[in-house]
Amino acid sequence: MKEDMQIHSSFEHLSTHMQNVENLGDLSSLPDAFDAIRPLGLEDFGAILWAMPDQKFPKLSEALPTMATEDVQNLWTGASGFRLLEQSLSFVRACAASYASAQNRGLAGQKILDFGCGYGRFLRLFSYFSDEVYGVDPWDKSIEQCQAAGFGDRVKLSEAVPEDLPFDGPFEFIFAFSVFTHLSESSTHACLNALRAVAADDALFMLTLRPIEFWDVAMAGHTHLNSDPKKMKQCIKDHRENGFAYYCTDQVTSPNYGDTSISMEWLANNLSGWEVVSVDRSLKDPYQRYVMLRAI
Numbered sequence: 493m494k495e496d497m498q499i500h501s502s503f504e505h506l507s508t509h510m511q512n513v514e515n516l517g518d519l520s521s522l523p524d525a526f527d528a529i530r531p532l533g534l535e536d537f538g539a540i541l542w543a544m545p546d547q548k549f550p551k552l553s554e555a556l557p558t559m560a561t562e563d564v565q566n567l568w569t570g571a572s573g574f575r576l577l578e579q580s581l582s583f584v585r586a587c588a589a590s591y592a593s594a595q596n597r598g599l600a601g602q603k604i605l606d607f608g609c610g611y612g613r614f615l616r617l618f619s620y621f622s623d624e625v626y627g628v629d630p631w632d633k634s635i636e637q638c639q640a641a642g643f644g645d646r647v648k649l650s651e652a653v654p655e656d657l658p659f660d661g662p663f664e665f666i667f668a669f670s671v672f673t674h675l676s677e678s679s680t681h682a683c684l685n686a687l688r689a690v691a692a693d694d695a696l697f698m699l700t701l702r703p704i705e706f707w708d709v710a711m712a713g714h715t716h717l718n719s720d721p722k723k724m725k726q727c728i729k730d731h732r733e734n735g736f737a738y739y740c741t742d743q744v745t746s747p748n749y750g751d752t753s754i755s756m757e758w759l760a761n762n763l764s765g766w767e768v769v770s771v772d773r774s775l776k777d778p779y780q781r782y783v784m785l786r787a788i
């Protein structure tokens with residue numbers, strides 16, 4: 493376990509609770525295990541999951557999903573450990589607050605879909621609210637990671653340009669973190685439509701978009717992209733003129749997955765069956781703009 497996570501789990505209220513669960517808890521299923529740590533509150537719930545497995549707590553470690561390795565966290569999501577947990581929790585809290593204010597009820601017990609679930613960092617955190625959290629992703633390695641961690645048939649493989657999705661729904665809440673920040677225009681349309689088909693009427697959908705400033709940061713060499721000024725300037729132009737900029741370094745093997753910025757105007761003009769409810773952002777992860785949509 494990384495040192496920052498160890499410091500976090502060394503709090504007495506955490507270790508005492510976890511020890512009580514070890515001694516008394518019935519952890520025969522994943523929902524039982526989640527239920528055993530929910531009383532600690534969202535952020536400690538996340539801290540425990542980030543630190544799994546922990547040899548001090550063998551029953552919990554057996555029952556709860558194993559966290560992705562530090563390498564996978566860094567490579568797939570650009571950060572790891574405590575910093576990643578803080579960034580991720582900002583999104584979860586924003587979703588919970590916007591959902592409650594727009595729907596006059598909380599996320600508790602709702603049927604939730606993580607669209608583009610990757611290795612499942614948000615499958616873990618949204619399990620604080622509900623046992624009905626499902627994930628899809630078109631990359632087989634994502635599904636392998638989630639299933640190896642213990643999410644079983646809660647996760648399924650989808651298509652990059654989907655006509656439909658492998659779960660029927662209806663979902664009350666859908667989220668897609670750092671997914672529409674990567675899709676081609678045709679994949680973006682297909683995904684928005686496929687998601688509408690599995691959303692309950694009046695459901696909410698939180699997605700993240702990159703602002704135009706992403707290309708300046710990329711040009712300065714601060715992202716995973718090769719800082720080719722000509723291409724980055726073209727993306728800025730595309731974003732200004734069309735509201736949609738897409739840069740794909742591998743047109744041959746993954747033509748629908750690159751880097752994307754989308755303006756709010758483009759989104760509003762291209763939605764069908766969705767309307768924009770609100771926007772938000774966390775300064776802990778400033779190049780992900782949160783946009784909440786409602787199924788209409």
Ligand SMILES: C[S@@+](CC[C@H](N)C(=O)[O-])C[C@H]1O[C@@H](n2cnc3c(N)ncnc32)[C@H](O)[C@@H]1O
Pocket residue numbers: 568569607608609610611612613614628629630631634650651652653668669670671674675679683749
């Ligand atoms: C940057 S990762 C983010 C993963 C996860 N949402 C997170 O924040 O930890 C982008 C994910 O989107 C997935 N993805 C790519 N194309 C997609 C599509 N058309 N539909 C859904 N997911 C897609 C990728 O396979 C990858 O797992």
